[in-house]
Amino acid sequence: MKVKPCVLGAVCAMLLGGTSFAQTNVRTVSSPDGHVKAEVFVTNGNLRYHVMRDGQEVLVSSRLGILSNGIEYGKQVELAVPTLHEVNEEYRLLGGHSTSINHAFEGEIPATSSGHNFWIDLHVANDGVAVRLRLPAEAGRRVEADRSSWNLAGNPVLWADPLSAAYEGQYRTTTLWSVGEDPIGLPITAKYKDLYVTISEAGLKDFGDLAIKRGANSELNGYLYADPKGWVTDEEVRQPWRVTIIAADLTQLVNSTLIQDLNPPPDAALANADWIKPGRSTWQWLSSGAPVIGEQDQWIRWTKELGFEYYLIDEGWERWDKPWESLRQIVSDAKKQNVKIWVWVHSKYVKDAVERNAYFQQLVAAGVVGVKIDFPQEFNREWSNWYYDTARDAAKFRLLVDFHGAVKPTGMERTWPNVLTREAVRGHEYQITRYHRRLDSAHDTILPFTRYVIGPADYTPTVLESRELQDNTWTHEFAQAIEFTSPFLCYGGNPRDLVSNPARDILTAIPSTWDETLVLPGSEPGKIAAMARRTGEQWFVAILNGENEGDLKIPLTFLGSSKWKASLLSDEQGSLDKFARKDTTLSSGDVLEVHANSRGGFVGWFRK
Known part of the structure; x- marks a missing residue:
């Protein structure tokens, strides 16, 4: 709900922080x-x-x-x-969390630059600030460069990753003054004094993707790396929102929906x-490579046994003999076992609008419910529009979507909730x-406080095969499925290992x-990430623990009244592919004392 514009006067001045329009x-x-x-x-x-919280810059x-x-x-x-x-x-x-509350004041500021009209939009919410420029429509207008920046106060700790193809860089801990001058992908998170700050963009549409570089004065300057020559448009130019999420603690940070609110x-x-x-979905590529047609019945049976809703058939199905006929038969067989099918598709088959609609029609005719679209091209203005066009067309055919090899999320899942x-x-x-x-070892402990702040991500968690652990423990792998938010939760591990695991009951209860x-006390990006999540x-x-083993005390005050059945999985000393399990009864007055191994973790399941 938007109320009418403020009438000039005392009330409006109060909402605007007391600043007089006479200035x-x-x-x-x-x-x-x-x-x-x-x-x-x-x-x-x-x-x-500039931006302040409680008087602190x-x-x-x-x-x-x-x-x-x-x-x-x-x-x-x-x-x-x-x-x-x-x-x-x-x-x-x-x-x-299940509900977003979008409460903010927005100012629209008319302005001129060398006599040319434009507007500045300012959105100020309890969890941060967003700002953008709008230029009026003009035939043949060329957009040449973006001049946005974020000038963080002081020399904060940063958790950042280098700009990389498909946004698959590895996050590391650094500081603003030592981050270097190479391109950085958004989002990044900073800690300055007692505040956590995540910067990114929202509403990326009809505009090129933004990256940042540190300037000579440590200002983080935005630039359109995929549109070095800009573009021409006859339409109004709407810069994507330049977003600064501000949180007093990590729980506030991970619960921000400012990115989605701006869409x-x-x-x-x-x-x-x-x-x-x-x-939840099973998926064969990570554990066994391309799908083998003769193995599809087994994958569907595993999916049913786990109680998962979906099975994703990845790259390679299109090379089967009679792929569409085979796909229809597999979908039909899966439906009898209450399993729904997603399939992988290369973006080249759905780039053109006509071809895309024809392809989606084939998928629907085969009974497919979701599509994983891979390998979109560089993230320039043309391709930013492709995401919206594709989401719209998929919705028309009632298809769910998972974009892979994709540009960072900027909140379009609010407008197109079929993009899971x-x-x-x-x-x-x-x-x-x-x-x-x-x-x-630090990467997993940073992700919940950086990449996942701006939207869901398809990490494909939880691989339990012993040779694939590579120093991760089983509890660490289990914890990934809980902490790494994805409404299409696609498990990377072979379902054979999930079905046979002694904690299968806990795994299959994870939504x-x-x-x-809630982020639990003791969490520190780069070292340890501890969460309590309710369904x-x-x-x-x-x-999720990083390199150094350590101990953590977790008060269970979030449980509230009554007694709770508790199933607890702890790292087994000296073994990666085992855990110590304890089934007990606990209440809100209890405190868990957890010892996590290097690259280890802990999982607790509580029910009344």
Whole structure:
């Protein structure tokens, strides 16, 4: 719900943080709870902004701008009188919690740059700030460069990864002053004093993907790496939102939905569509490579035995003899066992709109419910539109979507909830012996506080085969399925190992979406990630540990009243492919004392 623009006067000035409209060079908007404040201002003719929380600077003077038709929209700027809107809404969310509350004040600031009109949009919520520029439609307008920046206060600790093809870089711990000047992919998370700050972008549509580089003064400057020559458009130019998520603790950070909030809601029919169903899936590629047609009955039986909703047939099915006929038969056989089928497809078959619709029609005719689309090309403006077009066409055919080899998420899953997940993460495909890959020990402990802050990711967790552990413990692998949010939760391990595991009952109880998420005391990105997550009247505790073994005390106060059945999995000393299991009864007054091995973890399952 949006209320009408503020009428100039005392109430409007209060919502705008007390700043008078009579000022010509500063525009201030505060969050509904009053803790966060953003100011857009002009200094020496240059458009800048800064962000504070409780009076503490988060971003010092940072740039805003777009270069278009040779005009620097961001220089020689004059600000006019803004209008203010309140946004206050709730919507269903598939992910770390079930409902998102989008409550913010938005300011629309008319401006001129060297006499040319444009607008500045400012969105200030309790969990952060977003800002963007809009340029009016103009025939043959050339968009040449983006001038956004984030100028973080001080020298914060950073958790960042280098810009890489398909956003599959490895996160590491560094600092702003030592991060170097190579391109960095978004998102990154910083810790400055007691605040956690994640920066990224939202609403990437009709615009090129943004990366950042550290400048000479440590300002993190955005640039359109995939659109070095820009593009021409006749339409209004809407810069994607430049987002700064701000949290007082890690629980607030992982529960932010600011990225999704900045995207339009879906049509009512899509928002309430009963065919959009999250779920768990088996998948053969990580454990055994291309699908063998004679083995499909076994994979379906395993999926049924685990109680999973889906089975994904990956790359290679299209090379079967009579692939479409075989696919239809497999889907029919799976349906009899209450298993639904997803299939892999190369993006080249669905790039063109006509070919895409024809391909989707074939999938629907075969009975397929979901499609994993792989290998999209570089993330320029043309391909940013392809994601939306593809999601729209898939929704028309009631197809669920998993984008792989994909650009980072920017919240489109709110507009198109049939897009359950995407990759854009260095996942379990980088912990695999046949390609001689092994993930750094800190990587898993950083991901929940960086990549997963901005949206679900298809990590393909939980591989239990002994030779594939590569120093991870079974409990670490179990904890991945709990902490790495993905409404299409595609397990990387061979289901043979999942079915036969002594903690199969715990594994099969793990859902693909959650009602509530808490980050537990002792968590520290790069060292340890500990979460409690609730589904209905069940709680799960998961710990992902990094390189150094250690101890953690976990108060169970989140359980509330009554006694709880508890099944606890701890690392077995001296063995990767075993765990110590304890089944007991616990209550909110109890404290778990956990010892986690190097690259180990812990899992607890609590039910009334």
